[in-house]
Amino acid sequence: MNETDIHIIGGGLAGTEAAWTAANAGCQVVLHEMRPVRKTAAHHTDSLAELVCSNSFRSDDHENNAVGLLHEEMRRCGSIIMEAAKHHKVPAGGAVA
Numbered sequence: 001m002n003e004t005d006i007h008i009i010g011g012g013l014a015g016t017e018a019a020w021t022a023a024n025a026g027c028q029v030v031l032h033e034m035r036p037v038r039k040t041a042a043h044h045t046d047s048l049a050e051l052v053c054s055n056s057f058r059s060d061d062h063e064n065n066a067v068g069l070l071h072e073e074m075r076r077c078g079s080i081i082m083e084a085a086k087h088h089k090v091p092a093g094g095a096v097a
Helices: 013-024 066-076 080-088
Strands: 006-009 029-032
Touching: 006 013, 013 029, 013 080, 066 080
Parallel strands: 006 029
Antiparallel strands: none
């Protein structure tokens, strides 16, 4: 490690997205995650970015919902998580699931 490394705390969706984005921009990234050292009741794996509930992404309506607007902004910024969600989506009304 050196003083120019970017340290990201947490390997959830936001942490992994931030790490991927920074690394893709050429930065050296250190991702700190508590699992598999520390377990939680909600998680079933020791992997990064595990979704623990079916409504994690909520509404995808970018015209009438702040969460949907965030989804659209993430897509426009090249979000790897929104790209994966597009390719693996299941029917869920107006939600991303």
